[in-house]
Amino acid sequence: MGVGNRMKKQGPPGPLDESLVTRKRKDAPAAPVEEKKRRRKGGLNANKSVLGNGTGNAKLDKKAKVAVVKENGRKKVKKVVEPEPMLEDDDSLGDDEDGIDDPDVMEDVLEGVGAGKMDILGSDSDDSEPELDDDEFLDSDPDVAAGMWSDEDDSDDAEERLTAANIVGLSEKKDWQKAIEDAEAQAELAESAMTTNVAGDRPKILGDDEDAGTKGPLEPPSLQLLRTRITDTIRVLDDFSNLAEGRSRTEYTSQLIKDICAYYGYSEFLATKLFNLFPPREAFAFFEANETPRPVVIRTNTLRTHRRELAQTLINRGVQLEPVGKWSKVGLQIFESQVPLGATPEYLAGHYILQAASSFLPVMALAPQENERVLDMAAAPGGKTTHIAALMKNTGCIFANDSNKSRAKGLIGNIHRLGCKNTIVCNYSALEFPKVMGGFDRVLLDAPCSGTGVIAKDASVKTNKTEQDFLRLPHLQKQLILAAIDSVDHASKTGGYIVYSTCSVTVEENEQVVQYALNKRPNVKLVETGLSFGKEGFTSIQGKVFHPSMKLTRRYYPHAYNVDGFFVAKFKKTGLTPANAVGAKSDGGKEKVSTTEEEFVDKTPVTEDGTMEDDFGGWDESEDEKYIERARKSQLRRKGKDPKSYGRPKGEKNGDAAKVNRVEPAEAADQAADPKLSKPKVKKTKGDDPKAATKATGSELMPTKAMSVDLEVAKKVDGSESKPKKTKVKESKTTVEVNASKSKPARTVTEITKTITTVNGKDSKPEKIKIKKSKKQGGVPI
Ligand SMILES: C[S@@+](CC[C@H](N)C(=O)[O-])C[C@H]1O[C@@H](n2cnc3c(N)ncnc32)[C@H](O)[C@@H]1O
Numbered sequence: 001m002g003v004g005n006r007m008k009k010q011g012p013p014g015p016l017d018e019s020l021v022t023r024k025r026k027d028a029p030a031a032p033v034e035e036k037k038r039r040r041k042g043g044l045n046a047n048k049s050v051l052g053n054g055t056g057n058a059k060l061d062k063k064a065k066v067a068v069v070k071e072n073g074r075k076k077v078k079k080v081v082e083p084e085p086m087l088e089d090d091d092s093l094g095d096d097e098d099g100i101d102d103p104d105v106m107e108d109v110l111e112g113v114g115a116g117k118m119d120i121l122g123s124d125s126d127d128s129e130p131e132l133d134d135d136e137f138l139d140s141d142p143d144v145a146a147g148m149w150s151d152e153d154d155s156d157d158a159e160e161r162l163t164a165a166n167i168v169g170l171s172e173k174k175d176w177q178k179a180i181e182d183a184e185a186q187a188e189l190a191e192s193a194m195t196t197n198v199a200g201d202r203p204k205i206l207g208d209d210e211d212a213g214t215k216g217p218l219e220p221p222s223l224q225l226l227r228t229r230i231t232d233t234i235r236v237l238d239d240f241s242n243l244a245e246g247r248s249r250t251e252y253t254s255q256l257i258k259d260i261c262a263y264y265g266y267s268e269f270l271a272t273k274l275f276n277l278f279p280p281r282e283a284f285a286f287f288e289a290n291e292t293p294r295p296v297v298i299r300t301n302t303l304r305t306h307r308r309e310l311a312q313t314l315i316n317r318g319v320q321l322e323p324v325g326k327w328s329k330v331g332l333q334i335f336e337s338q339v340p341l342g343a344t345p346e347y348l349a350g351h352y353i354l355q356a357a358s359s360f361l362p363v364m365a366l367a368p369q370e371n372e373r374v375l376d377m378a379a380a381p382g383g384k385t386t387h388i389a390a391l392m393k394n395t396g397c398i399f400a401n402d403s404n405k406s407r408a409k410g411l412i413g414n415i416h417r418l419g420c421k422n423t424i425v426c427n428y429s430a431l432e433f434p435k436v437m438g439g440f441d442r443v444l445l446d447a448p449c450s451g452t453g454v455i456a457k458d459a460s461v462k463t464n465k466t467e468q469d470f471l472r473l474p475h476l477q478k479q480l481i482l483a484a485i486d487s488v489d490h491a492s493k494t495g496g497y498i499v500y501s502t503c504s505v506t507v508e509e510n511e512q513v514v515q516y517a518l519n520k521r522p523n524v525k526l527v528e529t530g531l532s533f534g535k536e537g538f539t540s541i542q543g544k545v546f547h548p549s550m551k552l553t554r555r556y557y558p559h560a561y562n563v564d565g566f567f568v569a570k571f572k573k574t575g576l577t578p579a580n581a582v583g584a585k586s587d588g589g590k591e592k593v594s595t596t597e598e599e600f601v602d603k604t605p606v607t608e609d610g611t612m613e614d615d616f617g618g619w620d621e622s623e624d625e626k627y628i629e630r631a632r633k634s635q636l637r638r639k640g641k642d643p644k645s646y647g648r649p650k651g652e653k654n655g656d657a658a659k660v661n662r663v664e665p666a667e668a669a670d671q672a673a674d675p676k677l678s679k680p681k682v683k684k685t686k687g688d689d690p691k692a693a694t695k696a697t698g699s700e701l702m703p704t705k706a707m708s709v710d711l712e713v714a715k716k717v718d719g720s721e722s723k724p725k726k727t728k729v730k731e732s733k734t735t736v737e738v739n740a741s742k743s744k745p746a747r748t749v750t751e752i753t754k755t756i757t758t759v760n761g762k763d764s765k766p767e768k769i770k771i772k773k774s775k776k777q778g779g780v781p782i
Pocket of ligand 1: 378381382383402431447449
């Protein structure tokens, strides 16, 4: 099982300096460790002797060592773990198949530790008073630290009061203990693997060919053997050509998944879904990590205090703590506490909030600025809202929304306790936005999700999530993400960003939702999250292909970073939402968002500039021109005029009419940005004024080609011989959705009826013109 993850550091593991490691190993008098080992029955040495018993598994020997080294004149205890995979007896094993010790994982992590990247998050720590530098915690007096090394029992730790002066010593001691625990756990694993493989190096997992169908696979006699078979199967899958015994990979994989279900208690449906996210060895590490709780973390509320101050106060109360990692300047990891953390005077005074470290990430990615307008669409119980308020230093305005009223009460409680004064709580379904309000500088959508990233916290997820959930939730998430995008002001001077996050690791709730948003909103693109660690989102997995920019999204796993599983994506909105876009709130939000199964796995590639390769939005130019022309002719006919000889401007050819006042999307965006540009072109009539609509709904409308039809018609009437003084155009719209079939995407046929009344002119009789529009709704069927 796990090896004290609560004690493990969160975030990217510290960099491993190989040269240093070698030197340390050479120089290291490993005395303290030997001491400890002697006291532990079945400890490192004992296990080593078992491992060296000539069973042919010499490489199962553990590689974890602990050494005391002198670094810059300071004594430090370092764990030296060679990244050799557990139970590995084949050097050819791909690195990428490794789990926790996966060198690739490390590399990925190390790449992300670039110091410069966090600069973007400067506001995170930009308090009026200087924040406590992490180094101040870590660089305490070496002598004090040295004095901390004692051979006393672990139970003594609780009595050792942690002070700012001795914090380094204690945390290093923890590292030291953790290293031993790690080593012992690895040894335990290795030992257990060997007990069933004494017959040889080739693990026997599935029955012999001749037994197949009669005996079936080995019945697991105990949890111990089950675990051994899991690790054996992983070995086989890692080195299939050498270790497989005439069975297919699929057979081994399905046996492995069955064993994982039996051992960890997952439904086969969920175990398969999660297993498929990783190479087998990493999947094992993931399932393992879900068995141990993540560290307790508190976030300093910088509206009320500073991390250094808070740390000192809590230390004085008997709390053992440490900064959560270099990546956060407000997090404190709690190792032990003499007092209930949810009831200290500091807690009640709002100096901190208990919050999982991974929950910091979406807010750091959002990077709210002072004086902005921010929407937190699904905010309860407010961990992220209050973090946003702190980063904004109580300036600007946050709308914290949650559809669940009772949860919203908890949100209000936290907002009060933490002293957020720039926050308004509302209780709408987030689907109502931007009808409720729009034009935000930034929107956070921390979406409701299946919680597959927090199984360590809520084990019920292992069995209570069904296939239905993975249809229902992504459907909601897709609707919500469009609402989030539509609620942002693309022209915001300081922002124009949307962050989408979930505490789930499934592709359906993450990459597929983001891809859906990219497909349906060509006016957004993915941008860097600014987070210094995290694995890249998938650009392809299990036959699904996503836009290359998906690698800008970030995935967090418990086994890789010792944080809850999380997903973070950041979008920049680059233009207005097309009024004809799916779910655009131009009609008051009544338009149905189509998330048919065809769209569920959306493989439609999107080009670099964000435009879809298929006909997004479905404006068929030639088709519409036909209708416009027909409308023009019948209008003239009704007036008793010959459409062939009348009303066509000089030089205009057939079909050019609609182009006269057409507002192309790009042009429309420019016009919106520059009101001077847009004024002369748009004839405002009630119900047609895009700005009026914007005011009414808080939304925004792009004057689309439908609008250009109005302008054209209005112009013709104005320009006719009757010379009316005023023209009124009334519009009514009927939308019929024609269902999609497997082979054909859905189409929406919209009938727009225009009633044109000329006032004070000869022709005062209202005229009706019907315009039919048809657009494709879905993506490419699979
Ligand atoms: C992951 S939790 C949010 C956690 C919160 N952001 C925090 O940091 O404390 C998801 C929230 O979404 C809310 N929710 C679910 N459906 C919603 C909807 N349609 N509109 C708004 N909120 C919704 C749930 O009530 C729940 O509080």
